[in-house]
Amino acid sequence: MKSNGDCHVLPDAEQLYVTVTEHLLHLADAAIAARGRFHLALAGGNTPRRLYERLAALDSADWDRWEIWFGDERCVPPDHPDSNYRMARETLLEHVAIPPEQVHPIIPHARFEPEAAAADYADTMSAHLPLRAGWPILDVVLLGLGPDGHTASLFPGTGILDVQDTPVAAAYVPRLGAWRISLTLPALAHARQLIFVAEGAGKSEILTRLLRGPAAGESPLPAERVSNPHTEWYLDAAARGSA
Numbered sequence: 640m641k642s643n644g645d646c647h648v649l650p651d652a653e654q655l656y657v658t659v660t661e662h663l664l665h666l667a668d669a670a671i672a673a674r675g676r677f678h679l680a681l682a683g684g685n686t687p688r689r690l691y692e693r694l695a696a697l698d699s700a701d702w703d704r705w706e707i708w709f710g711d712e713r714c715v716p717p718d719h720p721d722s723n724y725r726m727a728r729e730t731l732l733e734h735v736a737i738p739p740e741q742v743h744p745i746i747p748h749a750r751f752e753p754e755a756a757a758a759d760y761a762d763t764m765s766a767h768l769p770l771r772a773g774w775p776i777l778d779v780v781l782l783g784l785g786p787d788g789h790t791a792s793l794f795p796g797t798g799i800l801d802v803q804d805t806p807v808a809a810a811y812v813p814r815l816g817a818w819r820i821s822l823t824l825p826a827l828a829h830a831r832q833l834i835f836v837a838e839g840a841g842k843s844e845i846l847t848r849l850l851r852g853p854a855a856g857e858s859p860l861p862a863e864r865v866s867n868p869h870t871e872w873y874l875d876a877a878a879r880g881s882a
């Protein structure tokens with residue numbers, strides 16, 4: 640983050656989500672005007688809930704032109720309480736008129752195998768999205784930030800950080816004792832726009848670390864290995880803290 644994109648700090652969570660909602664609408668309108676579609680990859684976790692609820696309350700979006708993807712997923716069935724898809728469905732997707740065939744969950748069925756599900760998602764993205772040098776291009780990828788510096792499901796010390804040959808991969812995360820599926824760093828690098836959103840005092844320590852950059856001998860964290868010149872950070876003042 641030290642030299643990784645524009646940073647917008649909003650006074651509180653409410654203004655953070657209002658601002659990001661308006662920005663997303665603007666980006667959606669621009670994508671639809673230019674290409675007829677808006678391909679958005681959603682983040683999971685807790686942070687985006689209020690953003691999705693705000694989006695769901697809009698009545699002015701061209702929902703039939705939106706196409707929904709996911710930046711990462713927990714390896715659980717789609718109706719599981721930990722599923723990022725379920726969170727997005729409950730807060731956003733079941734409240735808006737996006738045609739169901741334009742919503743692309745990473746794990747659509749209860750029976751799946753992580754590496755096969757990741758390969759299927761990579762194939763689906765490549766078949767549906769515009770390509771640049773063979774890489775699928777998402778219009779916007781929303782990203783969160785974990786306290787350990789993970790973003791999407793790119794966790795520190797996991798091999799997925801070195802994957803260069805596919806837009807989506809599965810990774811076992813020893814710290815969680817669980818598999819995750821995630822967009823890879825090259826997939827993020829090819830997106831038209833990345834938007835990180837972090838809210839609350841619980842994010843201030845990791846943001847302080849990201850603003851400082853890695854100390855000598857320290858490895859860069861996953862969030863700072865994301866390399867895309869079109870990266871923006873949206874924070875509330877509590878997350879920004881004293882950073």
Ligand SMILES: O=C1O[C@H](COP(=O)(O)O)[C@@H](O)[C@H](O)[C@H]1O
Binds near residue numbers: 684786791
């Ligand atoms: O595990 C995950 O964590 C990050 C951050 O989540 P948050 O609850 O701290 O907002 C999230 O961006 C990612 O999509 C999710 O799977």
